[in-house]
Structures are given as structure tokens and as C-alpha cells.
Amino acid sequence: MAGGAIVLPPTSNRSYLKGRQLIFPLCLAISLFFLWGFSYGLLDVLNKHFQNVLKITKLESTGLQIVYFGGGYFCFSPIAAELLKRKGYKVTIVLGLALFAIGAIFFWPTAHYSNPKNAKKAFGGFIVCTFVIACGLATLETAANSYATIIGNPKSASMRLQFCQSWNGVASFIGPLIASKLFFSGKNATNLDNVKYVYIAVACAAVLVALFFIFTKLPEVTADDEDPANVMDEASSQVKPLWKQYNMIFAFIAQFCYVGAQVTVGSFFINYATENASFTDPQASNLLSYALITFTVGRFVGTALAHFFQADFILLIYAIISIALSAYTSAGHGLPGVIVLIALFFFESLMFPTIFVMGTANLGHHTRRGAGILIMGVSGGAVFPPIQGAIADKYSTRISFLVPMCGFIVVLAYGLFHWIKHGYKVKRIQSTVDVHVVPTPGRKRSSIIISHEIVDTMIETRRKLSHISETLDTDKKHRFIIRTEHF
Numbered sequence: 001m002a003g004g005a006i007v008l009p010p011t012s013n014r015s016y017l018k019g020r021q022l023i024f025p026l027c028l029a030i031s032l033f034f035l036w037g038f039s040y041g042l043l044d045v046l047n048k049h050f051q052n053v054l055k056i057t058k059l060e061s062t063g064l065q066i067v068y069f070g071g072g073y074f075c076f077s078p079i080a081a082e083l084l085k086r087k088g089y090k091v092t093i094v095l096g097l098a099l100f101a102i103g104a105i106f107f108w109p110t111a112h113y114s115n116p117k118n119a120k121k122a123f124g125g126f127i128v129c130t131f132v133i134a135c136g137l138a139t140l141e142t143a144a145n146s147y148a149t150i151i152g153n154p155k156s157a158s159m160r161l162q163f164c165q166s167w168n169g170v171a172s173f174i175g176p177l178i179a180s181k182l183f184f185s186g187k188n189a190t191n192l193d194n195v196k197y198v199y200i201a202v203a204c205a206a207v208l209v210a211l212f213f214i215f216t217k218l219p220e221v222t223a224d225d226e227d228p229a230n231v232m233d234e235a236s237s238q239v240k241p242l243w244k245q246y247n248m249i250f251a252f253i254a255q256f257c258y259v260g261a262q263v264t265v266g267s268f269f270i271n272y273a274t275e276n277a278s279f280t281d282p283q284a285s286n287l288l289s290y291a292l293i294t295f296t297v298g299r300f301v302g303t304a305l306a307h308f309f310q311a312d313f314i315l316l317i318y319a320i321i322s323i324a325l326s327a328y329t330s331a332g333h334g335l336p337g338v339i340v341l342i343a344l345f346f347f348e349s350l351m352f353p354t355i356f357v358m359g360t361a362n363l364g365h366h367t368r369r370g371a372g373i374l375i376m377g378v379s380g381g382a383v384f385p386p387i388q389g390a391i392a393d394k395y396s397t398r399i400s401f402l403v404p405m406c407g408f409i410v411v412l413a414y415g416l417f418h419w420i421k422h423g424y425k426v427k428r429i430q431s432t433v434d435v436h437v438v439p440t441p442g443r444k445r446s447s448i449i450i451s452h453e454i455v456d457t458m459i460e461t462r463r464k465l466s467h468i469s470e471t472l473d474t475d476k477k478h479r480f481i482i483r484t485e486h487f
Helices: 019-053 062-086 089-105 107-112 116-150 154-180 187-188 191-217 229-238 246-267 270-274 283-307 311-331 334-348 351-359 363-396 400-420 452-463 466-474
Strands: 429-432 445-450 481-487
Touching: 019 062, 019 089, 019 116, 019 154, 019 191, 019 246, 019 283, 062 089, 062 116, 062 246, 062 363, 062 429, 089 107, 089 116, 089 191, 107 116, 107 191, 107 351, 107 429, 116 363, 116 481, 154 191, 154 283, 154 351, 187 283, 246 270, 246 283, 246 311, 246 334, 246 351, 246 400, 270 283, 270 334, 283 334, 311 334, 311 400, 351 363, 363 400, 445 452
Parallel strands: none
Antiparallel strands: 429 445, 429 481
């Protein structure tokens, strides 16, 4: 993922794709990020379009976010994580694409039979379709984040994941850009005809990508190969139960609040621009596209910064800036307020991937289930928008932007907690560790780059297990080779 958080490479005990072999599978993974980025970009525009056509309130329009993030991600992510653990990446990804396509296809009859007389029932139909789409996207996101990491060289895992996530951002600004032309122009501003065609096109794209996954031979790995901390698992069995992984639990809370803040910022952007700065709906939709471009640029910049600074330190600084920008947005007026709101997209861009990878570090054999739990944090997008919608209806959209500010405060707390716990480090530190504690016959010893935190965990485990320490002291072939490099 973008944001360059802690690197979680797989162990060198498994094979991975190299060179040209990696290109096609990586392109398939990128297509998944692109699909759900495009879908998310359309969601924010539909929020405003349904207000205009179906004559629903701001609070009622947030029903899309409730089923998208609450119904799909919160309810279906644990199921997707269990399926991933039992059936692997290929089956999970194909199922996600199938659900995504089915939900998009049913947008056609729902939009076709909607009219002013049955507006509420039509909106209920869109709610159901959005729920099915969200279940598919939750499945894809649970699988694709880790899949992009494991298919290639562990040393470039973080960079590869950040690159894939950047395409998510590219798609998210293309969605509103297209929607501004198709949903708000001319007679389309008062009907849902073009909504049908856009979602049929989305469904066809999902089916095409699913066919590529079905007929392509893809690498699969076992759960124990995903996390380098598992090198010690087999010998020690000292990994804490999932419910005692406090860093992961705090990360889930931070993820919940961050996604809630991000979704409210996007969902009410058009309302803010039209009410607080007198832009038209098409102009505001275009501005949302520019904001999402800023979001994408922020991810690329975050990738560069991650080569020099610790992920938790970057998260800490970005959270402080986001709080300040949210506060100004809720107090500002006119064009300056819109500009500040666009800037907020830049600084919130790397929070999700950074929290995700920090929260799933050192989970051992719990890694896949932990990933599913962190994806459940996306359900924050179902809780924050109704709160902001109620405040916007009663007071103003401008005042309602105090809601995302509260979410960024929680992110700040998690970033501060992680930064203090890991020694107040500012510059990025990597360590090289020989992962073959017990030499494998016929296999050369090799080193991989892993996070400093994992090194600390392995050293602490070695101290606790005296019989392993004695073995390491008496047999040179079994010793850890640890050297720290400061970048």
C-alpha cells in the first residue's frame, strides 16, 4: 500500500515471481485496485445526484455509505478473510469480482424503473445494489492488499504495494470526472439514465478481469509464509492470541475513525463547495476530481517520504496537519475553504495503508485474520456520514466538518502511541536478518530486508527461550546474523 509503512516481506522459504514474470500478475492486481477506486469515486457523486433526482435529504443519502462501509465491509470482511485463509487468493478474488459485477448489473433495472412517484423505493433498490457491490469490494480488498505483497521479491514488497494503491487513487478521481459529464449535464441532471450505462460498463470490466484471473496461473502461498515473524513461530509457539494483539486492536480503532473521516470529507465535498462557495454541481464534481488527484499525488509523495522517515512519524505529522485543515474548513468561507478542503485530501492520503501495515505487523500466523479485522475498520465509513449528515441538515455543511476532525484526532493518538512505543525514531531504519534459523538442506542462506520492530521481536523471543539460545550459541550454523543499517 501507498504510504510506505513497515515492510512485511514473505520469508525466503517460498518462491516468488521475478522480472517479466511479475508484470502480468501485477497488472491484474492493479486492475483490482483500479476497480474499487473507480467505484468509490462514483459513490460520492451518486450521493449528491440522488439528492437532486430522488429528492432525499443529506442524512437519507448517507444510506449509501452506511451499506457500503457498514454492511459490506464490516459484515463481509471476516467472511472474506476466512475464505482467503481456507481457499487462497485466486478463489477469493474471483468471488469478489463476481459479487461486484452482480451488484453493478442490478443498477440497470433499479434505475430503469425509478420515477418521482416511487423515489423512496428506488433509493432502497440502490441501497441493496450498493450492499452487494460492497461485499465484493470488501472481498477484493481483503485479498488484493496482501496478494500484491507476496507475488514478488520481498525486498520490494512495500514499494510494490504502494504502487498498486496509487492506481486506486487514479481511478478514484476518474470516477467523479466522468460522472460530472454524465450525471449533471443537461437533461441528465434530472434523471438516472446514464447511471445505468456507467454501471453496466463497470460490471463488464469486472467480468473481464475475473476471466483473466480464472484462466491465469497465479502463485499461491500458505498463511505461515506471509509474515517473517513466523520464522520463530514454529520453534517457539509464543505468538499471543489474536485478542491480545493490542497494537492491532488500536490500529483497528484508528482505521475505523480514519475511514469515517475520509468518507465524510468526500461525501460532503460537493455540498460544501455548492453551499459555502457557490459552485454549481458540475463545477463541484470537477473540483472533487481535482481533490482526488491531490489525494493520488499525496500517495506518491508519501511513498518517497517513507524511504527516509519512519512510517509512524509520518502518520503523526500528517494527522496533526489534517486536524488543523479540518478545523479551518469548518470555520472558513468561500474559495479559501474549498482550497483548504482540497489540501486535506493530500494529507489524509497515506493514512489507510500506513495504519493497515503497522497494525498487521508481527501477527505471525494471525496475519490473514488480522488483515480481515483491519479491513473491517473500513466500516467507520458507515458511522461518520450519518452523524455529519444530521449536523449538516440541522446546522450547516461547514459546521459538520468538525466530525472528520474528531476522526483525525484518534489517528493522531494511534500514531503517537506507536511512535513512543517504538523509540521515538524519525529516520527510517531497516535491518537485514538471516531468516534461515534452521538451515534447509539444498538451500542457500539468504537475507531479506525486514522492519526493525520484527528484529526486536525475534531477539526478545530468543532471550526468553533458553534452549534456542543454547543451540544458537553451540552451533554457528544456527545463529542469527543481524546488522542494522541507518538510512
